[in-house]
Amino acid sequence: MSRYDASTIEPKWQAAWDEAGTFAATRDPAKPKFYVLEMFPYPSGRIHIGHVRNYTMGDVVARYKKSSGFSVLHPMGWDAFGMPAENAAMATGGHPKDWTYNNIAEMKSQMKPMGWSLDWTREFATCDPEYYGQQQALFIDFLEKDLVYRKNAVVNWDPVDMTVLANEQVIDGKGWRSGAEVERRELTQWFFKISDFSEELLEAIDTLKDWPEKVRLMQANWIGKSQGLRFAFERTDGGAPIEVYTTRPDTLMGASFVGISPDHPLAKELEAADPKVAEFCATARKGGTTAEAIETAEKLGYDTGLRVKHPLDPNWELPVWIANFILMDYGTGAIFACPAHDQRDLDFCRKYDLPVIDTFFALNDPKPVEGEAFVPPKSDKVKWVDHFAGLDEATGEEAIAATIDYAEKQGWGKGHTQYRLRDWGLSRQRYWGCPIPVVHCGDCGVVPEKKENLPIELPYDVSFDVPGNPLDRHPTWRDCACPSCGKPAKRETDTMDTFVDSSWYFARFTAPRATTPTVAEDADYWMNVDQYIGGIEHAILHLLYSRFFARAMHICGHLPEKSKEPFNALFTQGMVTHAIYQTRDAEGRAVYHFPEDVEVSESGATLKATGEAVEVIPSAKMSKSKKNVVDPLEIIAQYGADTARWFVMSDSPPERDVEWTASGAEGASKHLARVYRIAAEIAEATGTGEGDEDLLREMHKTIKAVTDGIEGFAFNTSIAKLYGFTNTLSKSKAGAETKKTAMRVMAQLMAPMTPHLAEEVWAMLGGEGLVAEAEWPVADEAMLVEDTVTMPIQVNGKRRDEITVPKDMDKAEVEKLALDTDGVKRALDGNAPKKVIVVPGRIVNVVA
RNA sequence: GCCCGAGUGGCGGAAUGGUAGACGCAGGGGAUUCAAAAUCCCCCGGUAGCAAUAUCGUGUCGGUUCGAGUCCGACCUCGGGCACCA
Numbered sequence: 001m002s003r004y005d006a007s008t009i010e011p012k013w014q015a016a017w018d019e020a021g022t023f024a025a026t027r028d029p030a031k032p033k034f035y036v037l038e039m040f041p042y043p044s045g046r047i048h049i050g051h052v053r054n055y056t057m058g059d060v061v062a063r064y065k066k067s068s069g070f071s072v073l074h075p076m077g078w079d080a081f082g083m084p085a086e087n088a089a090m091a092t093g094g095h096p097k098d099w100t101y102n103n104i105a106e107m108k109s110q111m112k113p114m115g116w117s118l119d120w121t122r123e124f125a126t127c128d129p130e131y132y133g134q135q136q137a138l139f140i141d142f143l144e145k146d147l148v149y150r151k152n153a154v155v156n157w158d159p160v161d162m163t164v165l166a167n168e169q170v171i172d173g174k175g176w177r178s179g180a181e182v183e184r185r186e187l188t189q190w191f192f193k194i195s196d197f198s199e200e201l202l203e204a205i206d207t208l209k210d211w212p213e214k215v216r217l218m219q220a221n222w223i224g225k226s227q228g229l230r231f232a233f234e235r236t237d238g239g240a241p242i243e244v245y246t247t248r249p250d251t252l253m254g255a256s257f258v259g260i261s262p263d264h265p266l267a268k269e270l271e272a273a274d275p276k277v278a279e280f281c282a283t284a285r286k287g288g289t290t291a292e293a294i295e296t297a298e299k300l301g302y303d304t305g306l307r308v309k310h311p312l313d314p315n316w317e318l319p320v321w322i323a324n325f326i327l328m329d330y331g332t333g334a335i336f337a338c339p340a341h342d343q344r345d346l347d348f349c350r351k352y353d354l355p356v357i358d359t360f361f362a363l364n365d366p367k368p369v370e371g372e373a374f375v376p377p378k379s380d381k382v383k384w385v386d387h388f389a390g391l392d393e394a395t396g397e398e399a400i401a402a403t404i405d406y407a408e409k410q411g412w413g414k415g416h417t418q419y420r421l422r423d424w425g426l427s428r429q430r431y432w433g434c435p436i437p438v439v440h441c442g443d444c445g446v447v448p449e450k451k452e453n454l455p456i457e458l459p460y461d462v463s464f465d466v467p468g469n470p471l472d473r474h475p476t477w478r479d480c481a482c483p484s485c486g487k488p489a490k491r492e493t494d495t496m497d498t499f500v501d502s503s504w505y506f507a508r509f510t511a512p513r514a515t516t517p518t519v520a521e522d523a524d525y526w527m528n529v530d531q532y533i534g535g536i537e538h539a540i541l542h543l544l545y546s547r548f549f550a551r552a553m554h555i556c557g558h559l560p561e562k563s564k565e566p567f568n569a570l571f572t573q574g575m576v577t578h579a580i581y582q583t584r585d586a587e588g589r590a591v592y593h594f595p596e597d598v599e600v601s602e603s604g605a606t607l608k609a610t611g612e613a614v615e616v617i618p619s620a621k622m623s624k625s626k627k628n629v630v631d632p633l634e635i636i637a638q639y640g641a642d643t644a645r646w647f648v649m650s651d652s653p654p655e656r657d658v659e660w661t662a663s664g665a666e667g668a669s670k671h672l673a674r675v676y677r678i679a680a681e682i683a684e685a686t687g688t689g690e691g692d693e694d695l696l697r698e699m700h701k702t703i704k705a706v707t708d709g710i711e712g713f714a715f716n717t718s719i720a721k722l723y724g725f726t727n728t729l730s731k732s733k734a735g736a737e738t739k740k741t742a743m744r745v746m747a748q749l750m751a752p753m754t755p756h757l758a759e760e761v762w763a764m765l766g767g768e769g770l771v772a773e774a775e776w777p778v779a780d781e782a783m784l785v786e787d788t789v790t791m792p793i794q795v796n797g798k799r800r801d802e803i804t805v806p807k808d809m810d811k812a813e814v815e816k817l818a819l820d821t822d823g824v825k826r827a828l829d830g831n832a833p834k835k836v837i838v839v840p841g842r843i844v845n846v847v848a
Numbered sequence: 849g850c851c852c853g854a855g856u857g858g859c860g861g862a863a864u865g866g867u868a869g870a871c872g873c874a875g876g877g878g879a880u881u882c883a884a885a886a887u888c889c890c891c892c893g894g895u896a897g898c899a900a901u902a903u904c905g906u907g908u909c910g911g912u913u914c915g916a917g918u919c920c921g922a923c924c925u926c927g928g929g930c931a932c933c934a
Contacts, residue, residue: 651861835914
């Protein structure tokens with residue numbers, strides 16, 4: 001008898017699928033379609049175990065749906081623009097394009113042996129000019145529909161390298177290469193008007209029924225709708241009033257000062273006139289642009305000396321401060337502070353000795369605020385000190401509504417709906433991205449490129465030996481003719497955020513070679529993505545941007561109405577985590593190392609090559625920049641793709657993070673060999689036996705459990721059931737034909753996870769055609785019903801005994817039997833039960 | 849700092865509010881074998897006990913319920929996101 005040998009089986013069946021064109025997606029009007037998509041990878045050059053897990057999940061769904069009669073689209077491509085390619089060029093002197101395409105070739109050669117049912121004929125990379133040219137066409141359409149504009153926004157500026165830094169390149173407020181203190185600097189940049197869609201994007205979240213609740217919540221919070229009051233403080237010097245937005249207008253009587261952002265027009269005006277203000281603003285602008293950096297930085301303020309009048313009391317004057325924690329991007333860039341009911345304001349007022357005025361107390365505890373602000377939930381009733389609108393005891397919500405009403409009636413303020421969501425800044429001052437297809441003309445201003453001139457291709461002859469954007473210093477690339485007047489003009493040198501690339505690739509897969517962004521018939525047939533699978537780390541930005549893009553593409557006629565929400569169902573798989581190994585270079589900067597280069601022992605970790613001690617940082621998301629990635633190729637080489645697939649699907653629930661450990665692959669491999677052995681025995685078996693009915697019952701239960709597991713993304717429980725059925729089958733004494741039937745069904749049920757082995761077993765047992773094309777088995781409901789049931793008997797919630805009774809036995813009868821068990825008698829110790837609860841078919845609980 | 853999750857044996861994990869630990873890995877014992885590999889069988893949360901069994905046990909503390917891993921409240925720890933990592 002031959003033994004299970006993945007290395008001969010796997011290439012054989014992959015060739016068979018290729019020859020039959022099994023996974024090429026075709027529009028078939030006779031069949032329902034199913035579009036399954038996993039978030040496409042960044043071509044780092046090596047697949048890691050997270051990819052294996054992610055794409056195997058999608059493959060299980062794709063193969064299952066194909067068997068269930070759907071015409072399946074399951075494509076693959078490359079999210080190929082981005083910083084790592086430029087970093088590699090800087091580090092090794094190569095070219096981002098060569099680096100990227102080499103990586104793609106390398107990764108593809110690693111992915112092919114996995115046997116994923118991908119339609120490789122649709123493959124593309126976002127750095128292909130054929131792709132980004134269409135993206136440029138979309139940009140021009142968006143410009144025409146007024147979905148894009150230019151404005152100033154802050155970036156991380158490295159004053160030594162004279163270059164813009166990504167957030168990732170700012171470490172503890174300093175530039176990663178220069179080590180210089182980073183400052184926030186304004187630059188004119190391109191923006192998508194995603195905020196115009198705030199309300200629509202928020203409301204439509206309710207329609208995303210098959211998205212995880214946590215993702216919907218995160219998106220709703222991100223959009224951040226709030227109701228508040230907009231009003232202006234009059235200045236005592238007669239200057240332009242300061243407009244503020246507040247969500248707590250009810251606390252206006254507790255106002256302590258008016259604060260403005262260092263980027264507020266008034267701050268800039270004062271900065272120009274007063275060196276002291278300029279000095280403060282320069283300090284306040286130190287550090288990175290992230291919300292985290294701004295919110296955790298020390299709170300700094302500067303009293304401008306300006307005074308404003310309190311809107312409710314013309315004699316009450318408030319000082320105007322510039323404060324580093326106020327964002328110009330949110331609301332009006334100006335606030336009033338109420339320290340008694342906001343911790344940040346309180347800390348600030350204590351620091352600068354500003355007054356703290358209580359506006360309300362807890363109902364039975366009129367204790368003035370000291371070190372901690374009093375911030376009850378807005379739904380709690382509180383006692384008001386002196387509410388101008390005449391409230392005494394009322395909730396925050398009631399008071400806010402009353403205040404807005406009062407302000408509107410008096411005419412000094414207006415109720416306002418505010419969203420936290422900001423417009424999407426897409427400009428990047430970098431080379432390896434999609435060029436923004438506009439031209440700057442001395443006469444015509446900013447002019448979109450003509451579509452017939454697309455794609456605007458990146459020049460190849462660039463260098464990365466000095467910081468900054470190589471497009472800016474290219475000798476000729478910028479030179480062009482103005483599309484409007486024809487005079488000499490200059491190209492835009494900013495490229496697009498890579499989130500743009502990934503915001504419409506799912507639509508492009510429906511017609512990847514088209515000379516327009518999409519083709520109506522293909523988009524109509526294949527959209528939407530029926531099952532999208534990806535990491536939870538993309539819960540907000542990528543998914544929100546894609547939802548915006550789908551709407552914008554619909555407006556421009558590139559997607560049908562139904563695709564405004566492009567992802568019908570979303571599954572967010574957990575991340576594969578791993579410890580990070582790092583050493584430090586001469587300047588004390590972190591240098592990361594791959595796990596396979598590190599020797600880990602009880603006494604610590606060292607580099608295999610040099611024996612240098614390695615710092616071990618606890619498990620974190622696997623990322624190429626931290627090099628804490630595990631190479632699955634070894635498992636594949638040693639055991640085969642099916643073992644790797646079986647193992648990653650069996651080991652943990654797919655939505656949960658998993659800490660990668662190598663143990664277990666061996667066990668998975670043994671199990672597959674066992675299945676092969678049992679199949680080979682059964683293939684040669686003849687004659688009748690006993691227990692055929694029992695085996696068939698178990699088979700139908702297995703069909704149901706495995707199907708439910710796949711449908712519910714609980715692949716690990718499907719696999720547990722398949723383990724159980726393997727045991728049943730190996731012990732069964734049933735007749736040969738029944739066993740063959742059971743084994744063929746097992747091959748079908750295993751096929752989504754271990755497709756090569758399944759084909760082999762299927763062929764061995766005389767299955768017709770390819771198992772990949774066989775119809776999915778359906779459980780016979782009649783075979784699932786049991787006539788007797790074993791019920792646990794509890795006394796006060798603790799299990800004391802059990803009884804096995806007919807399924808439909810009368811409650812009173814069950815109660816009688818239960819009370820008569822030894823375990824119950826022992827627990828009751830002669831006492832009469834107070835109450836007996838019988839849940840038919842499930843449990844009996846005796847209350848003593 | 850703000851938003852969102854997760855926490856169950858040595859390990860990965862299972863469990864419509866109804867027998868906690870299915871299934872697997874690791875470990876222990878046995879069979880087979882000249883021996884080994886491979887395979888097959890049995891045991892496997894802690895404590896006490898020869899055992900039957902009792903008792904404790906799902907991050908911590910409290911609550912709801914006949915009954916809580918599951919629901920509610922507070923907390924602890926870990927993870928993700930925070931708009932230029934992808």
